[in-house]
Amino acid sequence: MKVLIVGAGGREHAIAWKISQNKKVEKIFIAPGNAGVELLEKAENANLSNNIEEYVKFAKNNKIDLTFVGSEELLVAGIVDEFRKNGLKIFGPDKKAAILEGSKAFSKDFMKKYGIKTAVYEIFDxxxxxxxxxxxxxxxxxxxxxxxxxxxxxxxxxxxxxxxxxxxxxxxxxxxxxxxxxQVVIEEFLDGVEASILSFTDSKVIVPLLSAKDHKKIGENETGLNTGGMGVISPNPYVTEEVFESFKNDIMNPTLKGIQAEGMDFEGVIFFGLMITKKGVYLLEYNMRLGDPETQAVLPLLENDLLELIEYSFDKKLSELKISWKLLYSCCVVGAAKGYPESYKKGDVITGIENASDDELVFIAGAKFEDGKFKTNGGRVLNAVAFGKTLDEARKKAYKLLSKINFPGMYFRKDIGNVK
Known part of the structure; x- marks a missing residue:
C-alpha cells in the first residue's frame, strides 16, 4: 500500500510515523516534504508545489492508494473534490465542508443556524x-x-x-x-480554559479522540503574540466527564446535524476548538483537519491502527469501531527559532535528535536535512514528545528530552502542561 501525506509540519511527520506502523504500508510520500523522513524507514519526500493538479498527477503516476491531507489551504482550495473526480481515494473534507475552517464568518453563522453554543459575534467586510x-x-x-x-x-x-x-x-x-x-469577526471574549478535541467523521457519526490542551501564546502564562501552538498535553485535565457531556450535547451533536442538513458528505477530521468557562462549554472554531501540535501528542496514545480508523470512515462504519487508548499522559513541547512568530533565522545546525530514547519521540516541524545534518528551516522547528503515568511525569520527560537537543537560539516555553 502506498500513502501520500499532504503537508510539511510536525503534524505530517506524526501522521507518517503512525501510518508507518501498519505492515501493509510499503511506501509513504510526504509532500511538499518534511525532513522527518530521515527518521522513518518507509517514507520519502515528494517535492510538489501547492498545485492541486500536480498532486493528482503524482498520485496517479505513483499508484497512490490513499491520500491523507494535513494542509488546510489545499482542503479549502478543493483538493478532495479533484481527487474524487479522478477516482483517487482521499481522506478529508471536500470544498463545501472545508469552508467551516476556511471562513470564520461562515462557521459562526453555521453555529448560530444549528444552535451550537458559541460566543456572541458580528461580521464585517x-x-x-x-x-x-x-x-x-x-x-x-x-x-x-x-x-x-x-x-x-x-x-x-x-x-x-x-x-x-x-x-x-x-x-x-x-x-x-x-x-x-x-472580513473580520468581532466577538465577545470568553474567559476560561481552552481545550482541543480532534475527531473522525464519516458524516453519519462523529467519533471524538482524546482531549488535548494547546498553549497558543509565545510567552509563558499565555502572554505575547499568538503562534501556531507552543506545546500540548493530552488528555486535557480540564475536560471532565461533565465538560465532555456538555461538548457532545451542545456542540458535537448539533454540528453533525448541521453537516447532514447542509449535505456535507465526507470522510475526514473535525477539530473542535473549545473554551471551558464558568457559564459552560463554548465552541471557538472548527478546523477540518488534525491540529498541530495536538496531533503529535494525541496519536502516540492511540492503540488502534490509524489506517483502521480511516478505512472504517470510508466504509461509513465508524460507529462500529472501538477505539482504545494507552493509559498514559503525553506532553509535547515545541522548540522554536529565536524571534518566532515574527522574523527568525534559518540554516542553524540541530544536534541531539538522535539522543531520543525508545519511549521518546522527536517530530520535525520546520527543518531541512542537508549535508547529513538537520538544519532549522522554520519558526516552529521541532516537537519533543514524552509520556508518563501522570501528567507531571510526562512533562518532566518531555523537558528532559528537549535538553538533549540544541540549535543556536532555541526557544521553548517552560510552562507547558502547568495545571492550576
Missing amino acids: DANKAKEFLNNWSDFPVVVKASGLAAGKGVIIAQKHDEAIKAVEDIMVEEKFGSAGN
Whole structure:
C-alpha cells in the first residue's frame, strides 16, 4: 500500500510515523516534504508545489492508494473534490465542508443556524463599519478575528478600545494576514480554559479522540503574540466527564446535524476548538483537519491502527469501531527559532535528535536535512514528545528530552502542561 501525506509540519511527520506502523504500508510520500523522513524507514519526500493538479498527477503516476491531507489551504482550495473526480481515494473534507475552517464568518453563522453554543459575534467586510461597531462596544476584552486562513495567528484579543481599533486596522487595512482579513469577526471574549478535541467523521457519526490542551501564546502564562501552538498535553485535565457531556450535547451533536442538513458528505477530521468557562462549554472554531501540535501528542496514545480508523470512515462504519487508548499522559513541547512568530533565522545546525530514547519521540516541524545534518528551516522547528503515568511525569520527560537537543537560539516555553 502506498500513502501520500499532504503537508510539511510536525503534524505530517506524526501522521507518517503512525501510518508507518501498519505492515501493509510499503511506501509513504510526504509532500511538499518534511525532513522527518530521515527518521522513518518507509517514507520519502515528494517535492510538489501547492498545485492541486500536480498532486493528482503524482498520485496517479505513483499508484497512490490513499491520500491523507494535513494542509488546510489545499482542503479549502478543493483538493478532495479533484481527487474524487479522478477516482483517487482521499481522506478529508471536500470544498463545501472545508469552508467551516476556511471562513470564520461562515462557521459562526453555521453555529448560530444549528444552535451550537458559541460566543456572541458580528461580521464585517468594511473596516469603517467594524470600527463604528467597536465605538459602541463597552465589554472589554474583545476578540477580533481575520475570517480566512491565517496559520493560527489571525486572532487578536484586544484589552481596550484602541487595541481593538488597531486590530481592525492591522487585519483589514494593513492586510497583515493578506486576503484572510477581507472580513473580520468581532466577538465577545470568553474567559476560561481552552481545550482541543480532534475527531473522525464519516458524516453519519462523529467519533471524538482524546482531549488535548494547546498553549497558543509565545510567552509563558499565555502572554505575547499568538503562534501556531507552543506545546500540548493530552488528555486535557480540564475536560471532565461533565465538560465532555456538555461538548457532545451542545456542540458535537448539533454540528453533525448541521453537516447532514447542509449535505456535507465526507470522510475526514473535525477539530473542535473549545473554551471551558464558568457559564459552560463554548465552541471557538472548527478546523477540518488534525491540529498541530495536538496531533503529535494525541496519536502516540492511540492503540488502534490509524489506517483502521480511516478505512472504517470510508466504509461509513465508524460507529462500529472501538477505539482504545494507552493509559498514559503525553506532553509535547515545541522548540522554536529565536524571534518566532515574527522574523527568525534559518540554516542553524540541530544536534541531539538522535539522543531520543525508545519511549521518546522527536517530530520535525520546520527543518531541512542537508549535508547529513538537520538544519532549522522554520519558526516552529521541532516537537519533543514524552509520556508518563501522570501528567507531571510526562512533562518532566518531555523537558528532559528537549535538553538533549540544541540549535543556536532555541526557544521553548517552560510552562507547558502547568495545571492550576
